[in-house]
Amino acid sequence: MTEKIKGQCLCGAVRIAAKVDNPRLRACHCDMCRQHNSGMFVSLETVPGSITVDGPVKIFKSSEWANRAFCETCGSTLWYGMNHDGSKNLAAGLFPNAGGGVLKVEFFADKCPQGYSLAGDQRKMTTEETIALFAPEEE
Ligand SMILES: [Zn+2]
Numbered sequence: 368m369t370e371k372i373k374g375q376c377l378c379g380a381v382r383i384a385a386k387v388d389n390p391r392l393r394a395c396h397c398d399m400c401r402q403h404n405s406g407m408f409v410s411l412e413t414v415p416g417s418i419t420v421d422g423p424v425k426i427f428k429s430s431e432w433a434n435r436a437f438c439e440t441c442g443s444t445l446w447y448g449m450n451h452d453g454s455k456n457l458a459a460g461l462f463p464n465a466g467g468g469v470l471k472v473e474f475f476a477d478k479c480p481q482g483y484s485l486a487g488d489q490r491k492m493t494t495e496e497t498i499a500l501f502a503p504e505e506e
Contacts, residue, residue, distance in 0.1 A: 369414060374461030376443035381422030383445065383461055386414040392468040394460050394489075395447075396479040397497075404444055405477070410456035411466040418455055420445075461490055 369388045375381060391412040400408035423439035428450065436445040436455075446455040459465040473479070476491035492500070 371417075372462050372466050374457075374463070376438040376445065376461065378438060378443070379439045381420065381424060381438045381445060383421075383457060383502040384419045384455060385411075385466075386400060386417035387411070387466055387468070388397070388414055390466055390468040391471040392413035392465060393456070393474065394470060394485060395474040397475040397494075398478065400447070400475075401478075401480075405431075405472075407485075408444070408447060409470075410447060411459040411462065411463070411468050413450050413455075413457060415454070416470070420459065438478075453503070470492055 370387050371384060371386050373382065373384045375383065393412070394407045394409050396407050410506055424436050424445060426434050426436045426448070428434045432450055434448045434450055436448060437443060438445060443461070444458045445461065446457045448455045451504045459468055470485065470487055470489045472490045472492060474487060474492055474497040475494050477493045
């Protein structure tokens with residue numbers, strides 16, 4: 368069942384709403400996510416086109432294909448976005464109880480530091496598998 372959820376950054380200046388439908392959580396262990404978040408980045412699957420954002424958002428273009436957004440005031444991570452279509456993978460931590468999502472997949476699982484790991488039976492995708500999933504089609 369589709370449900371509307373509301374979240375906010377640490378200081379409350381940025382407010383985000385979205386619709387979810389049995390949402391999945393996705394953890395990413397890549398080097399860039401860890402540098403930006405001091406650990407894995409956990410995103411929440413939302414219904415496409417349902418996201419609304421209000422507040423002082425800063426967007427950093429982190430690569431040719433992606434960007435990362437954060438609150439200008441408190442620095443909270445807001446999303447990992449795609450440059451080509453503007454889609455956003457919202458930070459699960461903005462929402463109470465991580466938006467009610469369940470962890471289903473870990474990206475770049477082989478990049479996870481040796482000192483910790485996530486329990487559970489979610490799919491763990493290697494760097495090679497993750498890149499194959501997201502790489503743009505060859506022209
Ligand atoms: Zn803030």
